[in-house]
Amino acid sequence: MLLSEIATRLGLEHIGPDREILGVNTLESAAESELSFLVNPKYVKALESTNAGAVLLSSEHAPLVESALLSNNVYMDLARVVSLFAKSQGDFAGHSPLAFIHETASVHEDATVYPFAFVGSKAVVGADSVVFPGCYVGERSSVGEGCLLYPNAVLMADTTLGDRCILQPGAVLGGDGFGFAQTPVGHMKIPQIGRVDLGDDVEVGANSSIDRAALDLTQVGSGTKVDSLVQIGHNVRIGEHCLVVAGSGIGGSTRIGDGVVIGGQAGIKDNITIGDGCMIGAQSGVNNDLSAGSKVTYTPMMEIGTYLRVGASLPRLPDLLKRVRRLEREIEQLRTTENGENNG
Amino acid sequence: MLLSEIATRLGLEHIGPDREILGVNTLESAAESELSFLVNPKYVKALESTNAGAVLLSSEHAPLVESALLSNNVYMDLARVVSLFAKSQGDFAGHSPLAFIHETASVHEDATVYPFAFVGSKAVVGADSVVFPGCYVGERSSVGEGCLLYPNAVLMADTTLGDRCILQPGAVLGGDGFGFAQTPVGHMKIPQIGRVDLGDDVEVGANSSIDRAALDLTQVGSGTKVDSLVQIGHNVRIGEHCLVVAGSGIGGSTRIGDGVVIGGQAGIKDNITIGDGCMIGAQSGVNNDLSAGSKVTYTPMMEIGTYLRVGASLPRLPDLLKRVRRLEREIEQLRTTENGENNG
Amino acid sequence: MLLSEIATRLGLEHIGPDREILGVNTLESAAESELSFLVNPKYVKALESTNAGAVLLSSEHAPLVESALLSNNVYMDLARVVSLFAKSQGDFAGHSPLAFIHETASVHEDATVYPFAFVGSKAVVGADSVVFPGCYVGERSSVGEGCLLYPNAVLMADTTLGDRCILQPGAVLGGDGFGFAQTPVGHMKIPQIGRVDLGDDVEVGANSSIDRAALDLTQVGSGTKVDSLVQIGHNVRIGEHCLVVAGSGIGGSTRIGDGVVIGGQAGIKDNITIGDGCMIGAQSGVNNDLSAGSKVTYTPMMEIGTYLRVGASLPRLPDLLKRVRRLEREIEQLRTTENGENNG
Structure with missing residues (x-):
């Protein structure tokens, strides 16, 4: 060109x-x-x-x-x-006779379904979407238009995707949330009967997992991009245009606003609320609500400016202990002298 | 109803x-x-x-x-x-003609095997178990009764599951442990010839991995629930009724008692022993044995009460450095005055 | 024997x-x-x-x-x-008629291709390599001799493997890197048109992910072993004979020398350079270049000896705050006395 x-x-x-x-x-x-x-x-x-x-x-x-x-x-x-x-991944077209497409599924004629892909009963796959080998589209799931489901991506039953979503290889949507009731005879599984819903233009990274809700909905808003090996718990709601970097995890029922950036390997507690536009540093441990625009990092979580000072101070801690010990000795000496003088 | x-x-x-x-x-x-x-x-x-x-x-x-x-x-x-x-996932029954079931495998007539599932030689699948598309049940593996192997779950050779186990999508049991001998020409792989054994009612989360033992056994006890994206190293033994939350990792040969709770993204060192009923906080780094009932968190690992005080103190560290510097100056002044007086 | x-x-x-x-x-x-x-x-x-x-x-x-x-x-x-x-995993030989092998692919007659494996157009699989069920070998990808691609391993288009590489189940090579340009209407995807290249004798753990480069190459050198659930970002270059332990993550474009050991759950920032022979502790946060032979750990990253002292000091921090408060009071008293004397 x-x-x-x-x-x-x-x-x-x-x-x-x-x-x-x-x-x-x-x-x-x-x-x-x-x-x-x-x-x-x-x-x-x-x-x-x-x-x-x-x-x-x-x-x-x-x-x-x-x-x-x-x-x-x-x-x-x-x-x-x-x-x-850019070349697209894959060079197939059409519905492979080596795929399994349930007779009640509705796959658009302009969608591509590769060999060894599975499309369950009453599932819907929109125009120009591509379902690669090893993908599983569970019953009643719905894939919008122009989506890419790369190899071995999984949509368990009732999962819905908007248009132009991309699931990297091995991404799992709608696995069971981690919910158990304690009983005298052990952990009783609470069946996870909710589902997962992704907006438009959502991307989910390789081998990431977004759990189905216990009862209603786990939701990822339009334009949000999720990196590889991320875990999103049941009933989480993530807003639009967020970035969730690799290795991070979000606990169940937590609400995340729009435009939030979550750094790599960060952990976010269950049942909290993160306001719009928050920036969360890599490896953070977020254990409490954050108001919109907060910038935090570290465990224990602190404002980024504070962390920079704390992080710079930490290596000096052992020396600080020695200095305080010396001060204590010196004060003791001074007091002794003082007493000596006063008594002298 | x-x-x-x-x-x-x-x-x-x-x-x-x-x-x-x-x-x-x-x-x-x-x-x-x-x-x-x-x-x-x-x-x-x-x-x-x-x-x-x-x-x-x-x-x-x-x-x-x-x-x-x-x-x-x-x-x-x-x-x-x-x-x-609750509705079950999937609506198939029977042994799909699109599955591969080795002629020497033994799949119960009341088990379900989906299209594109693979059941290897001499493998056994018990009554009422369901093997979803893309699952791999390696040779001589054994799946008990009432188990659910969701899409793309993998059991490498010789893996055994008790009854009512659930493998979420993409869970891997029996991948090789990470064992290499250092040699002058590089890392020599130690073949991992052990296996993985799960008790009854064990659940393994989406895209989690439990490595086969180097020689004998990696074991997860009955009633233990493992969340998504968890890594369990070779030769680990986990007791009964534990909860292992998402993103955590357990190093090789570590022993974990019964009723232990391991928080999200926690890391547990190899070759240590964790007693019954321990509670391990999210993102902890556990690098030493824990006696039964211990409650620890953080890196460096500390008792939870201690951590709460340390975590609250940490943001004050930079200021503490300044305060100690000031004290040192003041003491110096006092000593000078003292000496002046004494010499005066 | x-x-x-x-x-x-x-x-x-x-x-x-x-x-x-x-x-x-x-x-x-x-x-x-x-x-x-x-x-x-x-x-x-x-x-x-x-x-x-x-x-x-x-x-x-x-x-x-x-x-x-x-x-x-x-x-x-x-x-x-x-x-x-050691017995090998799997007991098949030959090219299964239940596999999909594109007519333009070149699979060596001594390679094994299992049922439900997919080998795309112009892909190459070398002698004595084994492609297990559910594997995806994308178009123009190349697998050397004696490689093992365990179940559900994925090679997206143009990925190249040397000889004797092992991909544990669910490993993903060549998923898209996480690259987006900020625009007024949201995150615009930067197509990831580079690729992934592995040397000889490289092992990649279960459900790990190595992203394709944005433009040129993500590279893992010969003899390097990557554990389970590891994320390697786009354009990363890792040298030879490294060990990358489970749960760790390496940010995009970072360069890693030869013989580097990266501990479990460590996080390494994007766009930095790690010299030969570095040792990086478990759960570290490496946010800056490291010269050859560095041994660091913790977040904030510090030399291992320093960390041992800092880690031992940390639990004493709350008490230190009290001690300094007491010292301040005592100094204040001494100064008052001093002033009293001087004014007296």
């Missing part, structure tokens, strides 16, 4: 000589046939040594390269330019 | 007008055709505004509602009442 | 009476027909009570047993001796 054509398709200005662009790559790895990009001005030096045939960057850096594509939001336009070169 | 019929079936007393009950829901969400419940007295106010047609509660709260089902253990009876309304 | 035969096959010396050995087991569990081993001298007492027919141990302990196999590296020779008794 010519650089000029890319510019036209994305509505961007290009400067310098036109040339054929075959792909996109980092400044470090790009070949002359590739377009690169400068998102972070910190890497501006790499413009000198890159072999990239052209660079997507903001106009202020344009003088530094021969051939450029100008952008006011480089990261967003990078997403758009990469989309021009 | 009539409220009176529910009462009869569960052996509970009901008061107030009888009515048709179509399901169970929270006080907040229940409709008039639904039964609700009051487990935690904290939510007693919700009784005023609920639309529920009847409420399961303890007799002391009965005067607050028109129609009630009385219970001495509301949470347990909630489990029982929900069971009356 | 006779003890003498084991000795011959491994090039080891045996002493004491020869006997038939049917397996390998721990000192505690071994029967008379089994060989046991003493790796850790701490367990030397167990030699007295073991029923093992013979013991693999270092020559210094040989006098303590009747029948022994002598080794200079017991743990390594244990790996070798166990290999003599």
Whole structure:
């Protein structure tokens, strides 16, 4: 694709000589046939040594390269330019005769169902959605339009997905929540009869798990992106446009607002409420409600500014103990002297 | 089902007008055709505004509602009442011709095997057990009666399950333990030739993994419930009626007693012993033996009462450093004055 | 197998009476027909009570047993001796007619492909490799010789594996990295058009996930072993002969040298560099570059020696606060007295 054509398709200005662009790559790895990009001005030096045939960057850096594509939001336009070169996963079409599609299921004729996929009774799969091998779409589940269910993704019964959702391989929606009543003879399972509902444009990472509700609904709002190996408990409600980074876990019945960012390996207690726009640091332990816009991290949870000071102080703690011991001795000496004087 | 019929079936007393009950829901969400419940007295106010047609509660709260089902253990009876309304996952029966069942395997005629399930040589599947699509039951594995192997659950060779076990989607039993010998040319794999054994009524959460033993046995006792995304290392022995919450990990060869509760994202070191009835807090790092009944949390692990004080103190650490610096200066001044006086 | 035969096959010396050995087991569990081993001298007492027919141990302990196999590296020779008794997982051979193998795929005639495995267009599977049920080998992916892809392992398109790699059940290679551009209307997905490459002898644990690169390559070097439930972000490069223990996570674009050991549940930030031979403690939060040979742990990350002192000091923090408060009062008193004297 010519650089000029890319510019036209994305509505961007290009400067310098036109040339054929075959792909996109980092400044470090790009070949002359590739377009690169400068998102972070910190890497501006790499413009000198890159072999990239052209660079997507903001106009202020344009003088530094021969051939450029100008952008006011480089990261967003990078997403758009990469989309021009991206190949879809998989190259099948149609409903494979090696799939199992229940006779009462309703799979759109423009959807793709791979071999060894299972679509249960009364399940619905919308137009342009793709169900890869090993996927399980349980009875009465509903998959919107343009969804991608990558290999071995599981939707247990009654799960609903909006449009353009992406389930990475091994993602599980609608496994039972972890609910047991204590009895004299052990833990009695509380049947989990609720379900899971995802809005539009939700992504769920590889081998993540979103549990079905005990009674009503576990919900993930439109535009929210969940990374790999995340656990979302039963009855959780997550708002729109959140980011939930890999390895984190959210306890049952917790409510999370819109635009919340949850760092990697963070743990959020059950039955609490996190307001809109909160930022939760990696490995945090969030054990209490957070008002909108809070920025917290660490266990015990604290405001990020506080943590930076606490974290810097912690290695000095053993020395602090010694210093306090010395102070105590010195005070003791002073008091003794004092008493000596007063009594002297 | 009539409220009176529910009462009869569960052996509970009901008061107030009888009515048709179509399901169970929270006080907040229940409709008039639904039964609700009051487990935690904290939510007693919700009784005023609920639309529920009847409420399961303890007799002391009965005067607050028109129609009630009385219970001495509301949470347990909630489990029982929900069971009356719960539908099973899946609606197949029989041995699908689209499954692979090895000719030497023994699958009970009352067991269900879905399309694309694999049952290996000499494997056994007991009566009323269900093997969903994508499950793998390795050679010589044995599944008891009434077990549910949800989609894509994996039992590697020689794994044994008692009766009424539930494997949530993607659970893996019998993957290789992580054992390597250091050699001058790298890590040499120690073949993991042991196996995994689960007692009766064990549940394993979505995408959790229980490794086969290096030599003999990795064991999970009857009644123990393991949540999602949990890792249990090779040769671990877990007792009966434990709860292992999501995201936690247990290192190889560690022994865990009966009735232990392990919080979410906790990590337990290899080769240690945890006594009966221990409570281990979320995100703990347990790096040493615990005697029966211990309650610990945090990293470094400490008694829960200690942690509450330490956690409350931590944000004050930076200020403490300043205060000690000030004390040191003041002491220095006092000593100088002292010396001045003494020398004066 | 006779003890003498084991000795011959491994090039080891045996002493004491020869006997038939049917397996390998721990000192505690071994029967008379089994060989046991003493790796850790701490367990030397167990030699007295073991029923093992013979013991693999270092020559210094040989006098303590009747029948022994002598080794200079017991743990390594244990790996070798166990290999003599290990059975492979699975007992199939050939290309199952119940598998799906694309007509343009190239599967070696000595490779095994189980029922319900999927091998996509132009994919390659080398000699003696085994693809278990439920595995997905995406288009243009390449699996070397002697690899084991256990059930439900997933290789998305263009993934490459060297020789003798092992993917435990549910491992996912090549799921999309977590990359989104912020836009006024939400998170715009940056298509992940890079790929994943594993060297030779790499093992990936059950339900772990290694994301495909955004643009070029996510790479795991030869001999590196990754445990269960590990998340490796897009564009990460891990060197050779590393150990990555269960539950840990590595953020995008981070570079990790050779021979690095990463403890369980550790979290490593994106875009940093970890030098060769670093040791990273369990549950660490690594948020900055580490030079070769660093040994760190904890969050905030600190040198291991420092952490041991900090960890021992932490429980004393609440008491320290009280002590400093007392010191402040005492100093105040002393200053008052001092002033009294000076003014008196």
